Amino acid sequence: MKPIMKIRMLGNFTIAYQGKELSFADFRSLQITRLFCFLSINPTNADKNTLATYIFKNSEANRHNGIKTLVYRTRMLFKEYFGIEQIIYAKGGYYYLSDAIDYQFDYQVILSAYEKFKAGIEPLEQAYLSIATYKGPLLPMIEGDTELTKLHHEITQAHALMAIYALNHAYGNNDAFSKLAKSLFLDDANNDPLQVEIIQQMCEHHENDLAKHYFDVVHSSFESHLSKVAQLKIDEMIQTQHQLFDNYMQAIDNDFGVYAFVCTPKEFAHLCQLRVRQMRRGKWKGFVVRISSSQSSDLLLDDFIYNLRSGDCISRFNDKEYFLLLNIKEKNIKKIMKRLKVYDPNLTYEYRNLASLTNKKIRTRRKAE
Numbered sequence: 001m002k003p004i005m006k007i008r009m010l011g012n013f014t015i016a017y018q019g020k021e022l023s024f025a026d027f028r029s030l031q032i033t034r035l036f037c038f039l040s041i042n043p044t045n046a047d048k049n050t051l052a053t054y055i056f057k058n059s060e061a062n063r064h065n066g067i068k069t070l071v072y073r074t075r076m077l078f079k080e081y082f083g084i085e086q087i088i089y090a091k092g093g094y095y096y097l098s099d100a101i102d103y104q105f106d107y108q109v110i111l112s113a114y115e116k117f118k119a120g121i122e123p124l125e126q127a128y129l130s131i132a133t134y135k136g137p138l139l140p141m142i143e144g145d146t147e148l149t150k151l152h153h154e155i156t157q158a159h160a161l162m163a164i165y166a167l168n169h170a171y172g173n174n175d176a177f178s179k180l181a182k183s184l185f186l187d188d189a190n191n192d193p194l195q196v197e198i199i200q201q202m203c204e205h206h207e208n209d210l211a212k213h214y215f216d217v218v219h220s221s222f223e224s225h226l227s228k229v230a231q232l233k234i235d236e237m238i239q240t241q242h243q244l245f246d247n248y249m250q251a252i253d254n255d256f257g258v259y260a261f262v263c264t265p266k267e268f269a270h271l272c273q274l275r276v277r278q279m280r281r282g283k284w285k286g287f288v289v290r291i292s293s294s295q296s297s298d299l300l301l302d303d304f305i306y307n308l309r310s311g312d313c314i315s316r317f318n319d320k321e322y323f324l325l326l327n328i329k330e331k332n333i334k335k336i337m338k339r340l341k342v343y344d345p346n347l348t349y350e351y352r353n354l355a356s357l358t359n360k361k362i363r364t365r366r367k368a369e
Contacts, residue, residue, distance in 0.1 A: 002102040011136025011189045114158035127162035136189025160197040181217045192230035260308035268315035289324040294346035303343040
């Protein structure tokens with residue numbers, strides 16, 4: 001069995017091996033940090049040219065000799081601290097970490113938990129595992145490196161979504177919610193990326209009540225834990241949500257409900273999700289109909305709207321494609337399509353029963369009369 005080396009990259013950079021621990025504060029070299037972490041994150045893409053460009057950027061120095069020197073310094077550091085003879089080896093113009101060691105990274109714990117979370121495997125346990133593991137942004141001492149941007153965002157977003165799930169689960173229990181919300185602020189870390197991501201994800205997923213409650217609970221921590229830039233950004237997002245809510249209320253007040261409801265594709269998807277949830281509670285039934293038109297005309301959309309019922313929903317996905325959400329019996333779909341065919345005799349359509357979607361068994365009928 002290979003010896004285990006535990007590498008912490010979230011909130012700090014520390015390496016634990018054989019009962020000893022090496023932290024960034026012990027050697028304070030950004031170049032060694034970049035080298036080791038690049039080899040860890042990109043185990044098959046560390047050729048000398050890529051490494052030299054990443055570590056030395058636009059330096060005019062002899063970068064290839066610089067890489068050799070840096071590799072030597074890193075080897076000596078690991079030999080001095082851990083007794084490892086050769087932590088990095090070279091082959092065919094590429095550099096690799098020694099394959100005699102089992103490397104375990106904290107950020108991979110979060111990404112692995114997120115995959116299980118998305119698959120529905122004990123999601124609450126995965127969320128709390130992520131909360132226990134997350135200690136701050138990825139490699140804060142080199143946080144500005146563009147090569148880390150994608151991974152940094154991936155980790156932050158995954159952790160934020162799982163944290164939101166845990167917050168939703170605690171919603172309604174004020175003590176548990178408050179304790180969990182405040183635990184998401186870390187004393188010795190940059191809290192900006194995570195807190196901005198949490199609020200942003202809540203807003204994007206229309207978790208308005210949750211966002212407001214979370215904001216009310218943690219707002220007192222902003223001054224001591226967040227930068228002014230992050231505070232302003234979060235305040236702006238919360239205010240925008242309040243404005244959107246006011247706009248929605250105004251739209252409802254102005255909706256006389258005479259014709260079918262028209263919405264964007266994104267709104268249509270959210271409405272379908274809502275209807276599926278209502279169907280699971282036995283409060284709604286219906287179908288999604290996809291219409292492929294032979295025409296490209298704004299007037300055709302108006303014709304469709306005026307010939308649907310006030311409780312129906314229609315969305316135009318592109319010039320010739322429309323989707324309907326109908327609370328209707330299956331036998332009546334053909335009647336509605338017959339009315340619409342008056343305006344486009346060559347249209348075709350297919351439909352799916354929303355009830356079948358709740359069981360992940362999709363029944364499709366295609367009509368082209």
